[in-house]
Amino acid sequence: MAKAPRIGRVLIADDERDIVELVRIVLERAGYEVVTAREGDRALELAREHPPAICILDGAMPGLAGFEVLARLRAEGATAEVPVLMLTATVDEEREIRRHGVEPDGFMRKPFDNASLLSEVARLIG
Amino acid sequence: MNGNHTAQEPLFRALATSAPVGIYEIDPDGQFVFVNEQWCALVGVAAEEALGRAWDHFIDPDDRARVVAEWEAAVDAGREFAIEYRYRRPDGREVWIDGRAVAVSDPDGEPLAFLGSVVDVTERRASERAARALAAIVDSSAEAIISIDLDGIVRTWNPGAERVFGYLAAEMAGCSIEVLVPPDRTSELPELLDKVRRGERVENFETVRIDKEFRPIDVALTVSPIRDAEGAVAGVAGILRDISSQKAAERQLVTERRQLADAQQIARVGSWEIDAASGRWTWSAQQFRNHGFDPDAAVPSRERVLDRVHPDDREEFERRLDELEAEPEEFSVEYRIVLPDSQVRTLEVHGRTLEGSSGLMGTSRDVTAERDAERLKDEFLGLISHELxxxxxxxxxxxxxxxxxxxTNLSREGRRFLEVIDRNSRRELGLVGDLLLLTRITAGGFEVEFRRLDVSELAAASVDGARPAAAKAGLELEAEIAPGVIADGDQHRIAQVLENLISNAIKFTPAGGRVTVRLFATDAAAVFEVTDTGIGIEAQDLGRLFDRTYRAEEAERRHIPGTGLGLTIVKAIVDAHEARIAVESQPGEGTTVRIELPTRARAPGGPTVDG
Structure with a gap:
């Protein structure tokens, strides 16, 4: 199958390798360029080096969790405007938002299907 | 004084002067011709006033006819006149006298004079009357009134004693009172007798006596000395009150109090009361324990209770208390208590106004274990769904x-296997979604997004989505959907409700049956009805239909798959929309579930949302 033209750079960070791979494959097949990280610190580093079109973060990674990465991204001028899609498996997203004082641009509740992921990413990149 | 009357005789004179009785003489005409000083003192008149008066002049008018009749009878019979009657003294006092008289006749039998005597019996009659009144009281008393001598021998025994102990007065006269004393109390009698001998009185001594049938009777005993004319103790008067029913009631009360206290302790339910007038609190022992106070201490002050209330619950607790004291009404509240050892307890409190007063009474239940279990269950549910x-x-x-x-690389069989994986993973996706939603509902994080919805379109889509399942189950699926029904609601949630109800109807209707889906609009609501010709719901299951994980017995019996979560979720969504759900069912004939979704809903805490 021919590669689609690259339409944006996506940063995906999740401690589950299978999820990172799944998101990468689905998005690459749709024509996105994908950068992956398995932990929050690394994701932050990658985002600072080269701000992506969108960050997809696992909300509850060990170490620096998605919400903490989000807070730091928002705090820095270069990354403040990067849209963030949070992958969650929590029961109460609102509580996470209150706890960290930051709200992501979108939520993707696990489990999600590939089509929903694609449409949400497309919506957030605009 | 007349020449030849008897009173002139010196002997008579001497007698009349010294005798301690009133003496008079009446002439044959019936007039006083002599009265002695004692007579004058008795009747309260001077001799001069009496002499020449008719013999019956000083007799009390009420007694006169009776006395005259006796006089005449005595004269006719030639016998002594003897009768008790009253004189009416000029000072108004009446004097009872024992009056006697005899005729003094000449040798021919002609009366020459009548000689009479009067003795004052006023006091004697008064004491006789008092004695009769006392006897009547003793006779009519419900209490046993007994007198014994100092050896314990029964002298008198009233009807009350007959009733209480079953012995007749005739049986007991001359018998020892010991027959009433139970074997384990034989020392009581000598002790009581000793006290009475010393002139002491014993009041309301509670003890036990036995009746004629040897049944024990609880009595309150009062004994006092009977003194003879010289003041020496001669006997014992005893009053025994049968208090067995009172004692039984007391024992019953003690038993019931203990049972109530035990039941409260076992159930961890305390009770309390607030007096309307004084504002005073009364607490049961368990109420103390629930709040971590010593049951033997005084009811703690409002401030001390408030101190125990969890800081996060204190404001609410105080507000409710203020409200209640201002206007008592039925209420329920839940708050946490922090014990001195920092243990936290949750108390569930209910109260209501007291009948016929403005006071309050209520209960407090320690629900710590239940709340812990619920939280654990919710945490578990959350964890499970998260991990899934x-x-x-x-x-x-x-x-x-x-x-x-x-x-393209897959064989036909491989693609079929893939479909099986896909279908089953989506089924599990649905279940995990339900679990998650349920957890959110319980955790209070469940919100609906109100938008203007074309409910007709939504209903039609739900029916279409269910067609494959209906066909597979061998059912007819009919839709009677009015076009253009609009209402406010959360599209995904309403769709979820419709799908759930239709899928339930299909699941519980045997092959060959029919499921009908109706949608119509009323003035204020979009009404959605799902009717099936299925197995129906037993009356006892109807009330619990919306309980979490509740499954009807019939569903279990027929091995109809399900988790029992569906209707709980339906109910939560319906509630969040301020919609109404009603279920009508006839076992063996079918079920109709009706949902009335308000056409214009108010978003919680906000104005009506326009789509």
Whole structure:
């Protein structure tokens, strides 16, 4: 199958390798360029080096969790405007938002299907 | 004084002067011709006033006719006149006298004079009357009134004693009172007798006596000395009150109090009361324990109770208390208590106004264990769904990828296997979604997004989505959907409700049956009805239909699959929309579930949302 033209750079960070791979494959097949990280610190580093079109973060990674990465991204001028899609498996997203004082641009509740992921990413990149 | 009357005789004179009785003489005409000083003192008149008066002049008018009749009878019979009657003294006092008189006749039998005597019996008659009144009281008393001598021998025994002990007065006269004393109390009698001998009185001594049938009777005993004319103790008067029913009631009360206290302790339910007038609190022992106070201490002050209330609950607790004291009414409240050892307890309190007063009474229940279990269950549910979700994401995602990326390389059988994986992972997705939603509902994080909805379109889509399942189950699926029904609601949630109800109807209707879906608009609501010709719901199951994980017995018996979560979720969504749900069912004939969704809903805390 021919590669689609690259339409944006996506940063995906999740401690589950299978999820990172799944998101990468689905998005690459749709024509996105994908950068992956398995932990929050690394994701932050990658985002600072080269701000992506969108960050997809696992909300509850060990170490620096998605919400903490989000807070730091928002705090820095270069990354403040990067849209963030949070992958969650929590029961109460609102509580996470209150706890960290930051709200992501979108939520993707696990489990999600590939089509929903694609449409949400497309919506957030605009 | 007349020449030849008897009173002139010196002997008579001497006698009349010294005798301690009133003496008079009446002439044959019936007039006083002599009265002695004693007579004058008795009747309260001077001799001069009496002499020449008719003999019956000083007799009390009420007694006169009776006395005259006796006089005449005595004269006719030639016998002594003897009768008790009253004189009416000029000072108004009446004097009872024992009056006697005899005729003094000449040798021919002609009366020459009548000689009479009067003795004052006023006091004697008064004491006789008092004695009769006393006897009547003793006779009519319900209490046993007994007198014994100092050896314990029964002298008098009233009807009350007959009733209480079963012995007749005739049986007991001359018998020892010992027959009433139970064997384990034989020392009581000598002790009581000793006290009375010393002139002491014993009041309301509670003890036990035995009746004629040897049944024990609880009595309150009062004994006092009977003194003779010289003041020496001669006997014992005893009053025994039968207090067995009172004692039984007391014992019953003690038993019931203990049972109540035990029941409260076992159930961890305390009770309390607030007096309207004084504002005073009364607490049961368990009420103290529930709040971590010593049951033997005084009821703690409002401030001390407030101190125990969890800081986060204090404001609410105080507000409710103020409200209640201002206007008592039925209420329920839940608050946490922090014990001195920092243990936290949750108390569930209910109260209501007291009948016929403005006071309050209520209960407090220690629900710590229940709340802990609920929280644990919710945490568990949350954890389970969380842990299920991540692997499920991979299963669904990679299955999709495989079908998409590698479809051409797969055999027909391989593609069929993939479909099975896909279908089952989506089924599990639905279940995990339900679990998650339920957890959110319980945790209070469940919100609906109100938008203007074309409910007709939504209903039609739900029916279409259910057609394959209906066909597979061998059912007819009919839709009577009015076009253009609009209402405010959360599209996904309303769709979820419709799908759930239709899928339930299909699940519980045997092959050959029919499921009908109706949608119509009323003035204020979109009404959605799902009617089936299924197995129906037993009356006892109807009330619990919306309980979490509740499944009807019939569903279990027929091995109809399900988790029992569906209707709980339906109910939560319906409630969040301020909609109404009603279920009508006839076992063996079918069920209709009706939902009335308000056409214009108010978003919680906000104005009506326009779509």
């Amino acid at each position: 979700r991540t692997p499920l994401t991979s299963i669904i995602g990679y299955t999709e990828l495989l079908a998409e990326v590698d479809a």
